[in-house]
Amino acid sequence: MSVLVVGSVALDTVKTPFGEKKGILGGSAVHASVSSSFFSQTIVVGPVGEDFPAEHTDFLKSRNITNKLQIIKGRTFRWSGYYEFDMNQAHTLDTELNVLSAFNPEIGDEIKKTPFVFLANLDPEIQLKVLDQLDQPRLVAADTMDFWIKSKREALHEVIKRVDYVLMNEGEVRMFMETPNIPLAARRLLKLGAKAVIIKQGEHGALLFTDNSHFNAPSYPQEVFRDPTGAGDSFAGGFIGYLARTGDLSEGNIRRAVIVGSVMASFNIEDFSLDRMRRLKPHEIAERFDEFRRFSEFEAFSLINWV
């Protein structure tokens, strides 16, 4: 089954302890759709300016992604930032919204029935506009960021009520639900109406909470780590792309999808922009998934004549 991704398209300037790159391809919709495209036919919707380089459009085409980018008069959204030594947090130097501020998503008739939908990080009011246009999707997942938690809390509540999966990072869910206790924050979020919440913990893995289950996905012992930009979107793209590929929404398969998301994020951060994804091969994905299993499995407790 196919996947629809709606989000931002960006030209990023990123500095990490491993280098600085100017005007490189980025944006939540790009990272998520490229990751999803390894598993399922993927459609991308997002705003680009008239200056958006043809080479980037060509790259999306090379990944067999259906290009529904909306070309808007003006310049493409630009983000500039840096990461310090521990690369745990992005520090924004400059944000030029440009065409992003004029983005009014149009989900055409030919794509509004797409069964799997990922609403990548965007103004929750824009995410609601997308939800209004969808025609009975099978599963919708939505991401957000601290900026919207602070500035558009009510719209974000509305998004959460209307989607199946909410993705947030640890700091965001703590801020949003006003408790440092992650399991408690997750339960509060579920009470707002989401069916499940996935909490991304960066180098510490990911957690999945539903009303009656909990899953802890291990982290990857990442020694090659050059640029964290797009990790969360690569996670989401892998997660939803894998679910769409298999069409199986059982608990066991959703757990697998969380691992696939973790695998895709772990590749994405190995290089700047989408550079690692450009040369990523499916067998590498399957091998890394096996690694996740090997370094997290353990046998049952068995003490004989204990107590």
Place this chain on the structure above:
Amino acid sequence: MSVLVVGSVALDTVKTPFGEKKGILGGSAVHASVSSSFFSQTIVVGPVGEDFPAEHTDFLKSRNITNKLQIIKGRTFRWSGYYEFDMNQAHTLDTELNVLSAFNPEIGDEIKKTPFVFLANLDPEIQLKVLDQLDQPRLVAADTMDFWIKSKREALHEVIKRVDYVLMNEGEVRMFMETPNIPLAARRLLKLGAKAVIIKQGEHGALLFTDNSHFNAPSYPQEVFRDPTGAGDSFAGGFIGYLARTGDLSEGNIRRAVIVGSVMASFNIEDFSLDRMRRLKPHEIAERFDEFRRFSEFEAFSLINWV
């Protein structure tokens, strides 16, 4: 087989968002030996002052712990501190070393052949004095803290060379090995001579690194969380107590021991001091171990006709 624990004995004054307790039982040797005592015959060595309450000695006796505490003229070591809302870090208000500064561990002939030894957090020079007295232990694990990393780096290097398992928390191993990258820090630590390193990540679980393997132990979705004091020592006590109980040092069993450690730490933090451990039952330990399995297991990757 039996376990020898050497470390501090303290009377703690602790404030967390869930209350304040004055002069409660604590110390690295106490938390570790009580945790270990659920699995193996445990011997505790550490310094106490003449003021050490008999009720605490009685408690150790009730856990069937062999009491080799050294009574030294003066007052028992006292620590006073608090934890903020997220309880991630202890803030020290006051430290009265008292008899701890005069502690010269004597490992008598009757206990120097103990096969499993845990050197809980102490001045590494004191840990070396213990190592000098041991007679062919089968496995020695050692813990430390940031204070010794800063002040006694050389002695700590020497301890690491001479023990099998080094336990550190995430922040400590980063500081000690001068890199924010945990897998890299772990590899550097192994090069110093330890056979294995266990990195405690608090609410994010624990990692085990050896030269040729890696294990990621999941975190526990902890909703009841009142006082983090002693979590690391409860972990270590459970880890070594379980290994001594089984006598099995295979990779698979060491992984189980890391989970047992995580289980014991998760109980310890549910109440102040040793209060949760006082009422803990073995069947609860086995049940929580099963929970750790249930919320971290996932099946193999299996995409048919992929790529």
